[in-house]
Amino acid sequence: MIEHINDTKLSESETAGLFLLERSLDYVYSAALRAVALLGVADHLVDGPKTAAELAQLTEADESSLYRVLRLLATKEVFRQNESGQFELTAPAQHLRTDAPSSLRSGVLWVTDEVMWGSIGEIVRNVRGETFKKIHGMNFFEYWKERGVSSDGYDFHNAYDSFSNKENEFLVRNYDFPNGSTVVDVGGNLGALLLGILRRNPTLHGILFDQPHVVNRNRLGELGDDKRWEISPGDFFKSVPKNADFYMLKYVIHDWNDEDCIRILRNCREAMAPGGRVLVMDPVIPKGNTPHIGKLLDQLLIGVCEGGRERKEEEFRQLFARAGLRLNRVIDTGCHVSIIEAVAD
Ligand code: SAH
Numbered sequence: 426m427i428e429h430i431n432d433t434k435l436s437e438s439e440t441a442g443l444f445l446l447e448r449s450l451d452y453v454y455s456a457a458l459r460a461v462a463l464l465g466v467a468d469h470l471v472d473g474p475k476t477a478a479e480l481a482q483l484t485e486a487d488e489s490s491l492y493r494v495l496r497l498l499a500t501k502e503v504f505r506q507n508e509s510g511q512f513e514l515t516a517p518a519q520h521l522r523t524d525a526p527s528s529l530r531s532g533v534l535w536v537t538d539e540v541m542w543g544s545i546g547e548i549v550r551n552v553r554g555e556t557f558k559k560i561h562g563m564n565f566f567e568y569w570k571e572r573g574v575s576s577d578g579y580d581f582h583n584a585y586d587s588f589s590n591k592e593n594e595f596l597v598r599n600y601d602f603p604n605g606s607t608v609v610d611v612g613g614n615l616g617a618l619l620l621g622i623l624r625r626n627p628t629l630h631g632i633l634f635d636q637p638h639v640v641n642r643n644r645l646g647e648l649g650d651d652k653r654w655e656i657s658p659g660d661f662f663k664s665v666p667k668n669a670d671f672y673m674l675k676y677v678i679h680d681w682n683d684e685d686c687i688r689i690l691r692n693c694r695e696a697m698a699p700g701g702r703v704l705v706m707d708p709v710i711p712k713g714n715t716p717h718i719g720k721l722l723d724q725l726l727i728g729v730c731e732g733g734r735e736r737k738e739e740e741f742r743q744l745f746a747r748a749g750l751r752l753n754r755v756i757d758t759g760c761h762v763s764i765i766e767a768v769a770d
Contacts (some may be wrong), residue, residue: 430688452546454501457494462530463577466495466504467514467521471516474511487676491587520591527590527617534577535584536725540568544728556731565680565729570638582639586615589676596675596706597621606670611661611693616654618706619673623648632657643757647688661689667696675706675762679722682732683744690748694769703750705765710737718761741765 429548436444461467461479464484469475475483477492484491495512498504503521504512514522520529535541544557551557558564563571569581579587596618602608609632610619614628619631623645630653657666662685665672672693678686693703708719719735726733736744742752750767757763 440603448518453497455537455542457497458503458533460494461498461504462521462533462537464491465523465530466491466512467518468523470504470512470514470518471522471524474507474513476511477523479648480512487632497700527530527587529587529591530585531579531584532588532591533559534579535581536588538575538579538584541725541729545725548724548728551727557729558731563682564731566636570636582614582642585676586644589614590617592758592760592762593618593621595760596764597625599756599758600704600764602626602629606630607632607668607698608671608673609634609657609666609669609675610675611689612674616640616645618675619654620645622646623650623653630654630667634659634661634665636660661692663692665692665696668698669696670698670701672697672701672702673704673706678705678732678741679707679726679735680730685732686744687748690744690750690767694749697769701769702753703707703745703767705767706762707741707759707765708735708765709741709765710735712737729759738765746770 464486466480466484469480469483469770477495478488480486480495481488481491496505496506499506499512502515502517504518505515507513519525521533522528523530525549531544540561544551550560557568561568566581570578574580574583602622605628608619608622610616613619613633613635616633619633623629623631631645632644633645634654634657640656640658643656645656648654649677659665661677674689674693681689690703697703708717708722710719710723711717723735726735738752738755741755745752745767749770751770753766753768755763755765
């Protein structure tokens with residue numbers, strides 16, 4: 426029993442010092458999350474709670490270390506220790522299960538992968554002006570193409586599908602597409618967003634546009650209706666499919682500097698049918714000190730995408746204006762990704 430002999434009230438400065446000390450340790454939570462995702466701990470808890478000893482045996486881990494990792498995560502509602510000392514799944518931990526609908530496991534592995542981890546850990550290099558390309562000899566997308574699928578089963582494309590899928594339903598239910606329209610998902614990766622939109626809007630036609638090696642791996646077959654979609658391999662800096670009514674750009678604009686964004690947006694503007702719309706889907710950075718997931722993602726962009734950034738509403742307005750478009754409205758979807766709708770100017 427620890428005897429509490431010191432109930433001195435902390436000064437403001439002492440409290441602040443401890444606060445900063447704790448902030449400097451925040452990265453430890455991400456590391457612990459990576460460890461349990463790699464070990465597949467959540468999969469072993471589907472049938473019910475288990476002790477650290479049982480989990481260590483199942484995952485070929487050291488019992489004491491695994492216990493300490495789980496004890497930390499339980500302070501953040503990822504796993505919970507019950508009264509008999511066993512660990513059990515919590516609602517957030519359910520998303521780490523490999524078999525969970527749109528599992529976040531590969532998303533967690535990718536966002537904590539050494540290339541992301543290293544970039545964020547030494548972000549000061551980028552802040553001082555070094556680029557991902559200078560450090561790795563190629564840009565971010567070339568890097569992942571070259572690296573392919575890791576031995577732990579993730580690569581950029583399946584991991585980003587897992588990461589980004591957590592927001593898709595918010596986007597799908599907050600935009601009404603007119604019957605019979607054609608929607609292009611520009612840089613649509615494996616097609617999860619388009620799949621959600623086609624499911625909700627049975628009269629829509631969808632075109633998945635991305636790099637050839639990406640669209641070839643698409644998931645659109647899950648719709649069970651091959652007549653309502655097609656794939657279109659290409660380079661959005663050259664051109665995008667013509668004559669569609671909607672051009673969606675989710676997590677695309679945030680990857681690029683203003684000049685590159687204007688090239689992509691102009692290509693959409695030139696291709697779209699009369700009355701067409703561009704739907705940028707990115708976080709919109711709020712004013713002031715408000716916490717926002719977009720401000721975290723923005724840090725990753727400093728490290729990995731030269732010139733990439735999360736933008737404020739005014740910055741979107743200016744980008745659109747330079748691409749012959751006009752910002753029409755910003756739709757708050759209830760998650761950190763908004764729909765920023767633009768029409769021809
Ligand atoms: N829209 C998806 C993926 C965003 S990641 C989502 O929100 O989950 C950015 C996507 O842009 C990747 O799938 C990448 O393959 C694609 N991309 C990058 N450069 C491209 C280019 N020049 N032409 C077409 N697609 C490109």
